[in-house]
Amino acid sequence: IYGLRRNPFNTKYFLSVGDWTARVWTEDNAVKTPILTTKYHPTYLTGGTWSPSRPGVFFTIKMDGTMDVWDLFYKHNEPTLTVQVSDHSLSAFAVADC
Numbered sequence: 001i002y003g004l005r006r007n008p009f010n011t012k013y014f015l016s017v018g019d020w021t022a023r024v025w026t027e028d029n030a031v032k033t034p035i036l037t038t039k040y041h042p043t044y045l046t047g048g049t050w051s052p053s054r055p056g057v058f059f060t061i062k063m064d065g066t067m068d069v070w071d072l073f074y075k076h077n078e079p080t081l082t083v084q085v086s087d088h089s090l091s092a093f094a095v096a097d098c
Helices: none
Strands: 003-006 013-018 021-026 045-050 057-062 066-071 081-084
Touching: 003 045, 013 045, 021 045, 021 057
Parallel strands: none
Antiparallel strands: 003 013, 013 021, 045 057, 057 066, 066 081
């Protein structure tokens, strides 16, 4: 696992990032599997975090230098936006609280 973050709006939900997917989990005892798994990416995911201003938005970064923006209120099966940030692997990032 490369990243593990709680949703700042509802802490019972958390995001895990590892290898080729990101997963959204809940602390509910009845749920033993993720409630959402992103599609497999051809390159490793290296990090992820929730948006500090939108409850259903999270970000993932990848070894190919791209960042994906996921908006769960809009789409579940693909990123809402993909941005080529660098030609090098991304290993860390932070989202500013606006």
